[in-house]
Amino acid sequence: MGRKMKDVLAKSIIYLATGITLCVLLFIVGFIFVKGISLVNWDFLTRDYNEKVFYAFVQEEVVPMTIDAASLSQKDPYDKRYESSLEGPIYIENIGAAVSKVAYKNNATEKEQFVFSYIEKDSPLLSATDSTGKKLSIGTDYILESINGTDFEGLSLEDVAAQINHETGELKIKVVQPGGGVRSNIITTLYMVLVSLLIALPLGIFGAIYLTEYAKPGRLVNIIRFAAECLAGIPSIIFGLFGMAFFVVALKFQISLLSGSLTVAIILLPVIIRSTEEALKTVPTAFREGSLALGATKLQTIFKVVLPCAVPGIATAVLLSIGRVVGESAALLFTAGTVAQIPGTLFSPGSTLTVQAYYVAKEEGNIELACAIGIVIIVIVIVLNILSRITSDKLNVFNKK
């Protein structure tokens, strides 16, 4: 075989490998987008996973319907959450909204429910308040459960419409905001990123400073470095088990944001130490000598000259860490829990997006929802990447001329 042939062969193998890699990546991302994109909308991002029950106080006011009957019947409340639309919609004048009866499905339970399918723009529902006078918003897929104490369960849509029309004055309506959103998971994820970075960044950066600036090269440094590398190679489920045994049980932090953050912080440490160390090593010795020759102390040299030069590298560490926290699920399953809620304090549990994706896929078999969460995760990672890149460019002392 000639040399030319070999070249061509080698080249095609390289191209093929690159092509396969790219295809796999595109296929996975594409799969997740195709599966999940239909569920991603504003409501998905702003609602919690659990449905929210509340009482709304509405001043009864007759509002005539402004659309014709044909277009009203087009207002089908059916979407992925409902199995089927049963009756309606019927327009109810004294609340200025149309109601339908549907078979409602959430968390694998199925129930007949009344939902708002159309709301007039002058409807008194839009100026509803809660018992303290705070403004509430009622949307077109909210569930109607009772009015002035009369429960609607088991009633037909006509009876419900008649019942509502019969009431006058201030109406007290029990409404349920449908769940299925990921707002709490997004916020928990951001909390988790914040708290774990707050713990891991100072530790990692100071550790790296010790290793590069203070430690005399020798056995101890090699052992520390080796330990950090081993730490980086351990699967996160092991850290999860450790976190559960140590933070959750032994230190009595409970399954909480704090336990989760501490566990993830341990996972982040080696990444941060390694990248910061690399960054510090690239700072020219000439800067250190220049600073010391001006009578600066070692600490002043490190904080005023060396660290600012290492900012781009440290930003890389932050970037990798964010990716790691957002992507972490195994360790958090044991330490931060699977409760879809916004953790009120450091000691309350909350599930991040990845844990939630695992939960809905495994416990509910809802692959579409998991894929929708996947889209949110991908977008968050991309946005955070861009943000940290911009800040690192802004802080890069070598970029300023």
Place this chain on the structure above:
Amino acid sequence: MNKKIKFNTKNLDLYYGDFQALKSINLEIYEKEVTAFIGPSGCGKSTFLRCLNRMNDLIDSVKIEGEIIFEGQDINGDIDVINLRTRVGMVFQKPNPFPMSIYENIAYGPKCQGVKDKTQLDTLVKESLVKAALWEEVKDRLNKSALGLSGGQQQRLCIARAIAMQPEVILMDEPTSALDPIATAKIEDLMSKLKKDYTIIIVTHSMQQAGRISDKTAFFLMGEVVEFNETPVIFTNPADKRTEDYITGRFG
């Protein structure tokens, strides 16, 4: 003319691990003069220069024996190194301005010493830049990064930075070897001006440079001072054969 001795080294030996880089150096450096160290690469002249402000402390394997008396005190003993370095400034071979603004570069040293007063810093920055003959070129861009300056300007900035500490001595380690002839000429001019106020010790590879600017010259070879005398004497009437060979270009 009776000048004061600034540095007096007595039997200075320096080892990098097992390798002896300096062998029993005895030199007297007078104040408000330019003293040049010449010699082939690896002869120990830079190493000796770095002894004078204890920059060799940064290298772990270095061991120093003997005395360097600076203003009546042995600086190899138990002294305040930070204080020594504020009194003995240094300019390096490659211009090494910090990646900060021109102003911040000059103000860095004083700030590290705890000077906080803005007007005091402002005057210090201006004075230093004027003394380093850089003020006219940079006065409109003090807040721009020092990395945007040319190599020669950067080196003068480094000199200004050293001056801002109001040192007694300025050590220069081949300060023009990375610069073009025009920038070199400017720095040489600057040195002859600065020697009125400061003791200047310069390591150089260029014998012409040593001849042009220095008052005294020491010729180093293999870690020893072969000859130390008034510069004209060294260049016209060297006592040692090896010095003559070196300055006439027969080796090195």
